[in-house]
Amino acid sequence: MRPALLQTRGISLAFGGVVAAQAIDFTLSHGERLAVVGQNGAGKTTFINICTGHLKPSAGTVHFDGHDITGHSSRSITRRGVGRTFQLPQIFSEHTVRECLLLAASSVGRRRGFWVPMEEAVDANEVDETLELLQLSSRARDVAGSLPGGQRKLLDVAMALVLRPKLMIMDEPTSGVSSDEKHELMRVLMRALDERGVTTIFVEHDIDIVRCYATRLCAWIAGRVAADGLPEQVLSDPAVVRNVIGE
Amino acid sequence: MRLRLFVGALVLLGVALPLAVPWLKTPFLLALSNGLAVLGVAVLIRAGQVSFGNAMFACLAGYGATYAARFWQLDALLLIVVGTALAALAGALVGLFMVRYRGIFFGMLNLAFSMMLFAILGKFGAYTGGTDGLRFERPAFGFVHLDRDGFESALLAVALLLALAAGWCVQRYYRSVSGQALAAIKTNETRLEYLGISAKRIFWGGYILAATLCGLGGTLFALTQGLVTPEMGYWVRSGELVFVAILGGSSHAVGAFLGAFVFEFMKLYAAALLTGMWQLVLGLILIVMVFVAPSGIYGLLSRLLGQRPRSVLKAR
Numbered sequence: 001m002r003p004a005l006l007q008t009r010g011i012s013l014a015f016g017g018v019v020a021a022q023a024i025d026f027t028l029s030h031g032e033r034l035a036v037v038g039q040n041g042a043g044k045t046t047f048i049n050i051c052t053g054h055l056k057p058s059a060g061t062v063h064f065d066g067h068d069i070t071g072h073s074s075r076s077i078t079r080r081g082v083g084r085t086f087q088l089p090q091i092f093s094e095h096t097v098r099e100c101l102l103l104a105a106s107s108v109g110r111r112r113g114f115w116v117p118m119e120e121a122v123d124a125n126e127v128d129e130t131l132e133l134l135q136l137s138s139r140a141r142d143v144a145g146s147l148p149g150g151q152r153k154l155l156d157v158a159m160a161l162v163l164r165p166k167l168m169i170m171d172e173p174t175s176g177v178s179s180d181e182k183h184e185l186m187r188v189l190m191r192a193l194d195e196r197g198v199t200t201i202f203v204e205h206d207i208d209i210v211r212c213y214a215t216r217l218c219a220w221i222a223g224r225v226a227a228d229g230l231p232e233q234v235l236s237d238p239a240v241v242r243n244v245i246g247e
Numbered sequence: 248m249r250l251r252l253f254v255g256a257l258v259l260l261g262v263a264l265p266l267a268v269p270w271l272k273t274p275f276l277l278a279l280s281n282g283l284a285v286l287g288v289a290v291l292i293r294a295g296q297v298s299f300g301n302a303m304f305a306c307l308a309g310y311g312a313t314y315a316a317r318f319w320q321l322d323a324l325l326l327i328v329v330g331t332a333l334a335a336l337a338g339a340l341v342g343l344f345m346v347r348y349r350g351i352f353f354g355m356l357n358l359a360f361s362m363m364l365f366a367i368l369g370k371f372g373a374y375t376g377g378t379d380g381l382r383f384e385r386p387a388f389g390f391v392h393l394d395r396d397g398f399e400s401a402l403l404a405v406a407l408l409l410a411l412a413a414g415w416c417v418q419r420y421y422r423s424v425s426g427q428a429l430a431a432i433k434t435n436e437t438r439l440e441y442l443g444i445s446a447k448r449i450f451w452g453g454y455i456l457a458a459t460l461c462g463l464g465g466t467l468f469a470l471t472q473g474l475v476t477p478e479m480g481y482w483v484r485s486g487e488l489v490f491v492a493i494l495g496g497s498s499h500a501v502g503a504f505l506g507a508f509v510f511e512f513m514k515l516y517a518a519a520l521l522t523g524m525w526q527l528v529l530g531l532i533l534i535v536m537v538f539v540a541p542s543g544i545y546g547l548l549s550r551l552l553g554q555r556p557r558s559v560l561k562a563r
Binding site: 052073074075078079084090091092093094095099102103104106107108115116117118121122145159160163 | 419422423424427428430431433434435437438440441442443444445
């Protein structure tokens with residue numbers, strides 16, 4: 001039987017007196033598209049940070065694709081196949097859009113080193129396909145720092161996607177994007193991730209986006225998974241309605 | 248294309264002028280050795296880091312070459328190899344510590360290391376010659392003993408070739424994955440880690456390259472003078488390297504040499520015409536450059552030569 005793609009057992013972490021993760025048991029299977037909701041401070045980003053190596057849990061284990069990655073560096077976890085994007089897009093603002101992707105692709109490239117020009121070190125076709133997939137081809141030669149918010153988000157995802165991850169974890173992909181553009185952004189993102197067969201976790205505050213794009217939903221309350229299941233089931237849970245949606 | 252022609256014209260001038268006007272050999276040699284050290288500092292500036300101690304590698308290389316010349320009477324070409332290799336080794340060791348720090352801490356720690364070297368060279372006079380430094384006999388060049396003029400001409404030819412080779416290598420490095428990742432340290436180190444690239448390892452490579460170039464420049468400087476003093480590694484000297492890197496522009500290797508030549512001749516004439524006030528002239532020029540041409544002489548020339556505006560990181 002194929003192992004779960006991501007599995008956490010009893011992970012806990014506290015910042016002083018604030019408990020950000022309380023003995024979280026969580027399993028994600030291949031092909032799922034999981035949304036994570038919760039109020040600010042509920043522990044969503046802490047959970048992501050633990051899974052991607054930015055934080056080390058005080059207790060518990062994290063397994064990815066059958067390997068124990070607890071406490072591994074973010075670099076090592078990325079190399080195992082976990083891509084990550086951020087609430088504030090993390091791009092190389094002085095490089096062009098294409099250079100950002102070439103540099104990202106170089107970490108899984110064919111040749112590296114002092115003498116090999118970046119263009120020759122990577123599969124340029126893969127880079128161009130990813131630009132096309134995320135509708136960034138027309139901005140390829142522009143300096144990344146000059147892109148508007150929505151396209152910065154797309155570039156952030158493109159840089160993670162070009163690494164050919166098995167799992168993509170996105171922290172609030174639609175934050176900072178106008179409500180008119182949110183659905184278009186998510187449509188492009190999800191199409192790209194589906195086309196590459198990437199399992200996805202995304203943290204989101206917009207319930208409408210969650211309903212439209214998630215196949216599974218976890219609601220986080222005070223460092224715990226309070227509800228987990230199909231989006232409509234979780235969204236009708238009284239505790240979730242009271243503590244997360246706020247209706 | 249225009250830029251390549253311009254660089255070609257500069258190289259031709261570098262060969263023709265000292266042949267036509269022999270007294271120019273020494274200032275040209277000093278400018279080339281300074282330019283190589285500045286190129287090292289420019290590599291670090293590309294990563295957004297300013298070192299106020301990189302002259303220590305030039306100083307260390309100069310002393311290494313001097314000891315090798317005094318004790319083993321090595322050939323000048325071998326002295327260049329010995330001095331440069333010593334600086335590279337020192338860069339690798341010091342770099343292991345330095346790559347953990349950024350910004351002001353990086354700049355000040357480099358300064359601290361250079362001041363430790365300065366103090367050691369000054370205090371252990373029995374071995375280092377103290378503040379008077381160490382002299383060495385003019386070595387053979389290519390296993391041939393040359394007179395002073397011949398030695399300077401040969402050294403200038405080698406320095407010019409080394410400067411061209413170093414400039415080409417650095418441009419090649421800027422275009423490589425390592426060079427582009429080094430530039431990315433300036434804007435987003437976190438992202439590099441999440442791409443699976445070790446920012447520390449990349450920066451360590453850049454630091455060693457910078458130390459090697461400073462060492463090469465320091466060895467050529469020592470061979471030109473036949474003398475090394477602790478002043479070569481004093482923090483003011485490191486500050487000068489940063490000044491020249493900003494003056495020349497750090498977006499292309501040519502900028503380091505343009506800055507070094509302008510600085511050398513500005514210092515030469517300002518010191519002759521305004522004795523005791525030449526620093527004032529340098530200060531004024533730096534202020535004007537920051538306001539008028541923040542990308543340095545190279546950036547200004549690129550604009551004048553009609554280069555297309557492109558990413559600041561492009562290094563073709």
